[in-house]
Amino acid sequence: xxxxxxxxxxxxxxxxxxxxxxxxxxxxxxxxxxxxxxxxxxxxxxxxxxxxxxxxxxxxxxxxxxxxxxxxxxxxxxxxxxxxxxxxxxxxxxxxxxxxxxxxxxxxxxxxxxxxxxxxxxxxxxxxxxxxxxxxxxxxxxxxxxxxxxxxxxxxxxxxxxxxxxxxxxxxxxxxxxxxxxxxxxxxxxxxxxxxxxxxxxxxxxxxxxxxxxxxxxxxxxxxxxxxxxxxxxxxxxxxxxxxxxxxxxxxxxxxxxxxxxxxxxxxxxxxxxxxxxxxxxxxxxxxxxxxxxxxxxxxxxxxxxxxxxxxxxxxxxxxxxxxxxxxxxxxxxxxxxxxxxxxxxxxxxxxxxxxxxxxxxxxxxxxxxxxxxxxxxxxxxxxxxxxxxxxxxxxxxxxxxxxxxxxxxxxxxxxxxxxxxxxxxxxxxxxxxxxxxxxxxxxxxxxxxxxxxxxxxxx
Amino acid sequence: xxxxxxxxxxxxxxxxxxxxxxxxxxxxxxxxxxxxxxxxxxxxxxxxxxxxxxxxxxxxxxxxxxxxxxxxxxxxxxxxxxxxxxxxxxxxxxxxxxxxxxxxxxxxxxxxxxxxxxxxxxxxxxxxxxxxxxxxxxxxxxxxxxxxxxxxxxxxxxxxxxxxxxxxxxxxxxxxxxxxxxxxxxxxxxxxxxxxxxxxxxxxx
Amino acid sequence: xxxxxxxxxxxxxxxxxxxxxxxxxxxxxxxxxxxxxxxxxxxxxxxxxxxxxxxxxxxxxxxxxxxxxxxxxxxxxxxxxxxxxxxxxxxxxxxxxxxxxxxxxxxxxxxxxxxxxxxxxxxxxxxxxxxxxxxxxxxxxxxxxxxxxxxxxxxxxxxxxxxxxxxxxxxxxxxxxxxxxxxxxxxxxxxxxxxxxxxxxxxxxxxxxxxxxxxxxxxxxxxxxxxxxxxxxxxxxxxxxxxxx
Numbered sequence: 001x002x003x004x005x006x007x008x009x010x011x012x013x014x015x016x017x018x019x020x021x022x023x024x025x026x027x028x029x030x031x032x033x034x035x036x037x038x039x040x041x042x043x044x045x046x047x048x049x050x051x052x053x054x055x056x057x058x059x060x061x062x063x064x065x066x067x068x069x070x071x072x073x074x075x076x077x078x079x080x081x082x083x084x085x086x087x088x089x090x091x092x093x094x095x096x097x098x099x100x101x102x103x104x105x106x107x108x109x110x111x112x113x114x115x116x117x118x119x120x121x122x123x124x125x126x127x128x129x130x131x132x133x134x135x136x137x138x139x140x141x142x143x144x145x146x147x148x149x150x151x152x153x154x155x156x157x158x159x160x161x162x163x164x165x166x167x168x169x170x171x172x173x174x175x176x177x178x179x180x181x182x183x184x185x186x187x188x189x190x191x192x193x194x195x196x197x198x199x200x201x202x203x204x205x206x207x208x209x210x211x212x213x214x215x216x217x218x219x220x221x222x223x224x225x226x227x228x229x230x231x232x233x234x235x236x237x238x239x240x241x242x243x244x245x246x247x248x249x250x251x252x253x254x255x256x257x258x259x260x261x262x263x264x265x266x267x268x269x270x271x272x273x274x275x276x277x278x279x280x281x282x283x284x285x286x287x288x289x290x291x292x293x294x295x296x297x298x299x300x301x302x303x304x305x306x307x308x309x310x311x312x313x314x315x316x317x318x319x320x321x322x323x324x325x326x327x328x329x330x331x332x333x334x335x336x337x338x339x340x341x342x343x344x345x346x347x348x349x350x351x352x353x354x355x356x357x358x359x360x361x362x363x364x365x366x367x368x369x370x371x372x373x374x375x376x377x378x379x380x381x382x383x384x385x386x387x388x389x390x391x392x393x394x395x396x397x398x399x400x401x402x403x404x405x406x407x408x409x410x411x412x413x414x415x416x417x418x419x420x421x422x423x424x425x426x427x428x429x430x431x432x433x434x435x436x437x438x439x440x441x442x443x444x445x446x447x448x449x450x451x452x453x454x455x456x457x458x459x460x
Numbered sequence: 461x462x463x464x465x466x467x468x469x470x471x472x473x474x475x476x477x478x479x480x481x482x483x484x485x486x487x488x489x490x491x492x493x494x495x496x497x498x499x500x501x502x503x504x505x506x507x508x509x510x511x512x513x514x515x516x517x518x519x520x521x522x523x524x525x526x527x528x529x530x531x532x533x534x535x536x537x538x539x540x541x542x543x544x545x546x547x548x549x550x551x552x553x554x555x556x557x558x559x560x561x562x563x564x565x566x567x568x569x570x571x572x573x574x575x576x577x578x579x580x581x582x583x584x585x586x587x588x589x590x591x592x593x594x595x596x597x598x599x600x601x602x603x604x605x606x607x608x609x610x611x612x613x614x615x616x617x618x619x620x621x622x623x624x625x626x627x628x629x630x631x632x633x634x635x636x637x638x639x640x641x642x643x644x645x646x647x648x649x650x651x652x653x654x655x656x657x658x659x660x661x662x663x664x665x
Numbered sequence: 666x667x668x669x670x671x672x673x674x675x676x677x678x679x680x681x682x683x684x685x686x687x688x689x690x691x692x693x694x695x696x697x698x699x700x701x702x703x704x705x706x707x708x709x710x711x712x713x714x715x716x717x718x719x720x721x722x723x724x725x726x727x728x729x730x731x732x733x734x735x736x737x738x739x740x741x742x743x744x745x746x747x748x749x750x751x752x753x754x755x756x757x758x759x760x761x762x763x764x765x766x767x768x769x770x771x772x773x774x775x776x777x778x779x780x781x782x783x784x785x786x787x788x789x790x791x792x793x794x795x796x797x798x799x800x801x802x803x804x805x806x807x808x809x810x811x812x813x814x815x816x817x818x819x820x821x822x823x824x825x826x827x828x829x830x831x832x833x834x835x836x837x838x839x840x841x842x843x844x845x846x847x848x849x850x851x852x853x854x855x856x857x858x859x860x861x862x863x864x865x866x867x868x869x870x871x872x873x874x875x876x877x878x879x880x881x882x883x884x885x886x887x888x889x890x891x892x893x894x895x896x897x898x899x900x901x902x903x904x905x906x907x908x909x910x
Contacts, residue, residue: 013854022858028645030837037810045501046813052496059495065485078629084478136651137642153642160644180646188652195652196565212627222598222638222653229595240481247627248498251616254633255580265515265581266616268636269598269653275629277594288481296488315811317841321858354852356845356859357713359802363811379715388715396716403674403706404722413678434853438861439888442679449672449681453688453700 008354012322026320033314035263054368057305067210067243074213078275083285088118091287104199110224111135112204116330132194134223143170149324152310201227205238214274218267233281241304256366261309294342299377305367312361334361338374349387352378417444503614508579515582519636521657543568570600576611583635587628603654668698671739674706686903687740703730709747713846737768742800742878745770772819787909789829793872797879833870844885860889874898
C-alpha cells in the first residue's frame with residue numbers, strides 16, 4: 001500500500017511489464033475520453049461554460065475567507081454543525097470525535113478524495129473503527145487493501161477476474177465468476193446490508209454553496225444518499241476550495257462535471273443537502289490541509305479550481321501507461337502531480353517530471369487550470385529548492401555552459417556527433433543508455449548544418 | 461479537567477483552526493477577481509419532450525406519456541407486473557402507504573411526483589417534500605417519477621431559474637436509475653439504488 | 666524584409682538535412698533568408714528539466730543572434746514555443762520582447778505571414794502527420810481534439826498543396842509521442858510505450874511515411890521504428906514540402 005519509496009519512473013516501468021493490461025488500461029481510459037469528446041461537442045457553448053466556470057472559481061478564491069464565513073453562517077443557521085480542520089490529522093480527529101460521541105461502530109462512506117488525502121480510513125482503523133466504502137470501485141480497492149488509482153474510476157487498474165477473486169474471498173461469490181453484472185449485484189446485496197445497519201454516513205462534497213450553506217454531492221450509484229438518509233448522522237468532509245458563491249452557479253458546474261468526467265449528461269443523482277432531516281444530525285468538516293498555502297503560491301493557486309472530474313487523468317498519455325498508483329499520492333495524474341508537491345515537495349519531487357508537457361490536460365480541463373504550465377513551474381521550484389539529484393544539476397550546468405557559447409557549442413557538437421553523447425544520460429554503452437534501450441540513435445551526419453552553410457551559403 | 465472545561469478547551473481548539481484558516485485565506489488570496497454574470501444560455505432544440513426522452517433513454521431510464529392519472533395504479537402494474545410492495549405516493553391509499561413505509565428496504569416500487577424535468581440531461585427535480593421521505597427514491601427497487609409536460613425546461617440554467625429561491629432542506633436531480641461502471645467500465649444498471657427508472661409524463665394534472 | 670533561420674541545436678548537429686530543406690523551401694518561395702552563425706540553443710532542454718535559472722546566457726546569446734531580423738523562422742514548434750514563453754533578459758527586456766514577437770514556426774510562417782497558397786512539391790505517398798504537441802497546443806498550429814471549435818491545421822493546410830500526397834486519418838490524431846525532452850530518458854519506459862502506440866496508429870492506417878513539425882518527436886519515433894525495423898520513413902514536414910522541387 002505504501003509505495004512512497006518507489007519513484008514514478010520505477011513504478012511505471014513495473015506497470016508497463018504487463019503489456020496486455022497496459023494496453024487495456026490505455027484503451028479503456030481513451031474510450032472514456034472519446035465519450036467525453038462526443039458529448040461535449042453536443043454543447044455549442046461548451047467553451048463559454050469552461051470560461052464561466054473558471055471565472056466563478058477565480059472570483060471565489062479571491063474572496064475565499066468571506067465566502068467561507070458566509071457558508072459557515074448559513075450552515076449553522078440550517079442546524080448543521082460546522083468544524084474546521086487545519087490539516088489531515090485534525091480532520092481525522094474531528095471525524096473520530098463525532099463517531100466516538102455517538103458510540104458509532106458501523107460507518108459507511110461514499111466517495112471523498114479528501115478523506116483519501118487525509119488517510120481517514122487508516123486512522124480510524126488504528127482507533128478500532130471500520131469504515132465501509134460504499135462506492136463500488138472504492139469497495140473493491142478497499143477489500144484489496146489498495147488506494148484508488150483514479151479520482152472517478154477508483155478500480156480502473158483491476159480486471160474483472162481479479163474483482164471476482166476479491167469478491168469470492170470477501171463476499172463469498174462463486175469461485176471464478178467474473179461477470180460484472182453478477183459481481184455488481186453481489187456488491188449491491190452486501191452493501192445494502194451495510195447501509196441499513198449504518199450508524200453514521202460520511203460523504204464528500206462536490207460543491208458548497210456559500211449563500212445557502214448547502215452542499216451538493218454527485219453520484220451515479222446513489223450511495224451517498226442511501227448512506228446519508230438511512231444513518232442518523234451525516235458527516236460531510238470538504239476542502240475549503242469546494243465553495244461557489246450562489247445556487248445559480250451550480251447550473252454551470254453541473255453541466256460541465258459529468259460530461260467531462262465520464263461522458264454522461266449528468267450523474268444519476270445530484271443531491272443538495274441543506275438541513276438535516278428531522279431527528280438527524282448533519283456535520284460539515286471544512287479542511288485546509290495545505291490549501292491556503294497553495295492559495296498563496298501565485299503560480300499554483302488556480303489548481304484550487306479543480307472540480308475533480310478526472311478528465312486530465314483520462315487524457316494523459318503518461319497516466320494511461322503508468323497507472324494511478326505510480327503517482328504515490330491520493331490524487332493521481334496531472335492534477336495530482338501539481339497538488340502533491342504542495343503537500344510534500346521531497347516525497348513528490350518526481351511527479352512534475354512525469355509529463356511530456358503535451359498540454360492535453362490543460363485543454364481538457366473544465367475550469368481551465370493551466371496544468372502543464374504548473375508542471376513546468378513546479379520543476380523550477382523543485383530544482384531551486386534542491387529536490388533534484390545532484391548529478392542532474394551538475395550535468396545541466398555543463399550543458400548550459402556549452403549551449404550558451406557559439407565556440408564551445410561548435411566544438412562540443414563535433415564531439416557529440418562523433419560519440420553521440422549529446423543529451424545527458426546518453427552514454428555510449430547501450431545497456432546503460434536509457435535512450436538506446438528501445439531506440440536506435442540517430443545516424444550521425446558527417447557535418448553539421450552550420451558547417452554545411454559556411455561552405456555553401458555563397459552559392460545559395 | 462472537568463467536563464465543562466474540556467468542552468470549552470475543545471471549542472477553543474476548533475476556533476483556533478477556524479481563525480487560522482480564515483486568516484491564511486485572507487492573507488493569501490489574490491486581488492479581487494470580478495464575479496461573471498451567468499449567461500442565459502438557451503436550449504437549441506424546440507421539442508423539449510423529445511430531447512428529455514432521449515436523455516432519459518441514454519441514461520438507462522424509460523419515458524411514457526399518460527393521458528391523465530385516472531388509471532395510474534393500473535399503469536404502474538403494467539410497467540412492473542411482478543411488483544408487490546408498491547408505494548404510490550401520488551394517489552395511492554394513505555393507510556397502505558403508511559404501512560409500506562414502515563419497511564422501506566422491502567419496497568418494490570415507489571411512485572413520486574417530480575417538480576420539473578430538464579430536457580438537456582433528463583434530470584427530474586424533487587425536494588424532500590416531494591420525496592415524502594428522503595430515502596425513498598434511493599431505497600426502492602424501482603422508481604417511477606411523474607412530471608407534468610409543462611414543467612419541462614431546456615437546460616440547467618432554466619431549471620435553477622425556475623426553482624429560484626426555493627431553497628429546500630434537501631433536493632435532488634434524478635437522471636436515470638442507479639448505475640455503476642466500476643468493474644472494467646462495464647455498465648451495470650442497479651448499483652445500490654433503483655434498478656430501473658420509469659418517468660411518466662402527463663399533459664396536466 | 667530580413668528573415669533569419671533559427672535552427673535548433675540538435676537539428677544543426679544531427680539533422681542538417683532538415684535545416685537544408687527549410688532553407689531551400691524558404692528560398693524557393695523567394696524569401697531572403699540568413700542563418701545567423703551566433704546562434705546555439707534556445708535553452709529549452711535546461712528549462713523543461715527544471716533549470717530555467719541556468720538559461721540566462723542562452724537567452725542573451727539568442728537575443729544577440731536574432732536581434733534586427735523581421736522574422737525568425739524555425740522548423741521546430743517546440744523550440745519556438747519555448748522562446749515565445751520563456752525568453753527574457755532583465756538587462757535588455759525590450760530586445761527580448763521584440764525577439765519573442767518575431768519568432769515563428771515554419772508552417773505558421775508560411776500560412777500566416779507568407780500566405781502561401783500553392784507549393785509545387787510532389788510527394789505521391791501515404792503520409793501520417795504527427796503534429797508535435799508544443800506546436801499544436803502551445804502555438805495553436807492546429808485545433809486540438811479536446812477543445813470544442815471548428816477544426817483547423819496549418820501543417821495539413823500545407824500538406825494538402827503537395828501533389829499526390831495522401832494524408833491518412835489516425836485513430837488518435839493528436840496524442841503525444843512521448844519524447845518530452847529529458848522525459849525520454851528519465852521516463853524511458855513510458856516514453857517508449859507512448860512512441861510505440863503512436864507508430865501502431867500509423868502502420869494500422871497503412872502510412873509509409875510519417876512527417877511532423879518537430880524533429881525531436883520524429884527523432885524519438887525514428888529510433889523506435891529503426892529498432893523494430895519497420896517499413897516507415899520519417900521525414901520532417903520541410904523535407905516533404907520540398908520534395909520534387
